[in-house]
Amino acid sequence: MSPVADDPQAIRRMLSNVGIEATDTDVRIVIAVRSAVAEFEERLLALDFSGVHPEADRLYSEPPYD
Amino acid sequence: MIDHPQDLSLRRQTTYLVSGRLDAGDLLSATFERMTARDEALNSLISTFPEEAKGMLAHAHRALGGVPVVIKDQFSLPWRAPTNGLPRAPARYKPGASAVFQSLRDGGAVIAGVTNMHQLGFGSTGIISAFGPCRNPHDTARCAGGSSGGSAAAVAARLTAGAVGTDGAGSIRIPAAYCGVVGLKPTFNTVDTHGCTSSFSSVAAIGPLARDVRDCRLLAEILLRRKLPERRGTIVVGVVDWFWTDLDPRVEDVCRSALELADSNDFQIAKAHLEGAELSLVAGIVRLGADLLSEVDREVLEDWDLHPVVRGMLMAQAIRPASILLRADRVRSLLRRSVVHAFGDCDVLVWPTVPAPAPPIDDPHVDLPSGRVHSDMATVRQAALANLTGVPAISVPCGSVDGMPVGLMVHAPWGREGLALEAAERVESVVGQAASPSFDP
Numbered sequence: 001m002s003p004v005a006d007d008p009q010a011i012r013r014m015l016s017n018v019g020i021e022a023t024d025t026d027v028r029i030v031i032a033v034r035s036a037v038a039e040f041e042e043r044l045l046a047l048d049f050s051g052v053h054p055e056a057d058r059l060y061s062e063p064p065y066d
Numbered sequence: 067m068i069d070h071p072q073d074l075s076l077r078r079q080t081t082y083l084v085s086g087r088l089d090a091g092d093l094l095s096a097t098f099e100r101m102t103a104r105d106e107a108l109n110s111l112i113s114t115f116p117e118e119a120k121g122m123l124a125h126a127h128r129a130l131g132g133v134p135v136v137i138k139d140q141f142s143l144p145w146r147a148p149t150n151g152l153p154r155a156p157a158r159y160k161p162g163a164s165a166v167f168q169s170l171r172d173g174g175a176v177i178a179g180v181t182n183m184h185q186l187g188f189g190s191t192g193i194i195s196a197f198g199p200c201r202n203p204h205d206t207a208r209c210a211g212g213s214s215g216g217s218a219a220a221v222a223a224r225l226t227a228g229a230v231g232t233d234g235a236g237s238i239r240i241p242a243a244y245c246g247v248v249g250l251k252p253t254f255n256t257v258d259t260h261g262c263t264s265s266f267s268s269v270a271a272i273g274p275l276a277r278d279v280r281d282c283r284l285l286a287e288i289l290l291r292r293k294l295p296e297r298r299g300t301i302v303v304g305v306v307d308w309f310w311t312d313l314d315p316r317v318e319d320v321c322r323s324a325l326e327l328a329d330s331n332d333f334q335i336a337k338a339h340l341e342g343a344e345l346s347l348v349a350g351i352v353r354l355g356a357d358l359l360s361e362v363d364r365e366v367l368e369d370w371d372l373h374p375v376v377r378g379m380l381m382a383q384a385i386r387p388a389s390i391l392l393r394a395d396r397v398r399s400l401l402r403r404s405v406v407h408a409f410g411d412c413d414v415l416v417w418p419t420v421p422a423p424a425p426p427i428d429d430p431h432v433d434l435p436s437g438r439v440h441s442d443m444a445t446v447r448q449a450a451l452a453n454l455t456g457v458p459a460i461s462v463p464c465g466s467v468d469g470m471p472v473g474l475m476v477h478a479p480w481g482r483e484g485l486a487l488e489a490a491e492r493v494e495s496v497v498g499q500a501a502s503p504s505f506d507p
Contacts, residue, residue: 044397
């Protein structure tokens with residue numbers, strides 16, 4: 001699993017680093033959730049966004065065509 | 067001969083109320099009686115308001131004439147803070163007059179109750195809730211969908227003729243399709259989110275659910291506080307191949323048949339291309355997860371009796387690398403550009419709302435050509451594009467598979483809810499409304 005290993009201790013440490021004390025059940029579910037989306041996330045990480053777009057990127061609420 | 071006033075459409079109830087043929091107090095009493103009789107099997111409602119609703123009848127002289135509706139558990143009411151599918155309301159959710167409350171009151175609707183929902187809106191099945199799973203009126207062993215599952219189930223079961231939900235990744239449209247009702251996600255930020263638990267979301271929108279498109283339009287106009295123009299003439303319907311793949315073949319047949327039938331009703335079918343369409347699922351999951359995490363207080367995450375799956379999903383989001391979120395937002399920009407280009411060649415984009423009928427509550431997976439997947443992944447794949455791009459989208463019933471309804475989803479350009487409704491009405495006019503679920507007398 002990318003970008004971090006599918007390792008309960010590593011997951012527990014990462015959660016602890018953001019101030020969350022996780023139970024064993026939490027860690028198991030987090031790993032399951034990460035597994036379910038890992039393939040899709042890897043596809044995102046493989047994308048190349050370099051280059052110049054003819055239109056400015058708009059990320060939020062404005063319609064890009066008003 | 068109508069046996070019960072809740073078997074009338076919302077607009078017919080309104081007409082009868084305004085003309086005096088139906089008394090608003092009598093309608094309200096009949097509504098609560100029906101809720102008592104039918105909802106034990108469904109669990110679509112978590113709270114009803116006999117006294118407060120009577121108080122709202124003071125405004126019944128306005129447009130809707132005192133029609134009872136129900137709303138999702140995400141809106142502040144003067145007498146109640148929302149719980150968002152949690153066991154109790156977090157401290158920052160307060161009672162008050164949310165914008166949805168004000169719009170409904172000003173429009174002459176009466177809020178009769180609050181509907182069950184998937185906890186925090188973080189799922190499309192409606193199974194995970196502090197109040198227990200919401201059941202589908204067409205088969206109570208199957209899920210009603212989510213996260214606005216209670217709103218869809220209540221309308222399908224004719225507890226009320228209209229309901230309000232929210233939609234961050236299909237949460238109005240998915241349960242609407244599963245339950246055989248119409249559900250509209252309006253353009254992002256066009257319905258005021260004041261007093262809604264997802265008011266900071268960059269993807270969620272508040273919208274109506276009703277039994278047919280004209281009722282949905284009526285309730286949408288109350289929420290949007292403006293008339294929605296009707297469209298005449300040919301509508302060019304764009305079909306995007308990606309969203310017509312990996313479907314239960316029976317659902318695909320039903321949806322294609324509906325579209326072919328509608329083709330004779332001033333529709334012109336055309337191929338459409340959406341660059342990045344295959345990335346909308348992951349971009350939707352990542353962006354919705356980040357939005358939801360931002361709405362959850364640390365105390366709720368750590369100390370509350372959250373459902374373990376929801377808690378785990380939030381924790382997974384908390385350690386998701388920022389690089390993934392940034393890339394998801396770049397995909398979102400790509401999709402916005404793609405949608406603009408697609409609408410240059412067609413008026414609306416249409417594909418199946420759900421790839422399979424509502425799954426069983428005790429095993430919420432669906433079997434698709436690509437394999438067996440959790441229904442959340444399968445439904446969000448179809449729904450997320452409208453949330454990421456902000457455009458309006460509506461699900462309209464278009465048939466059934468083994469007695470379970472399925473829906474066709476119509477997307478329109480930004481701000482063109484009227485066009486989406488018109489296209490949906492043309493589909494409805496050729497396939498008819500979903501059959502009403504049966505209840506014991």
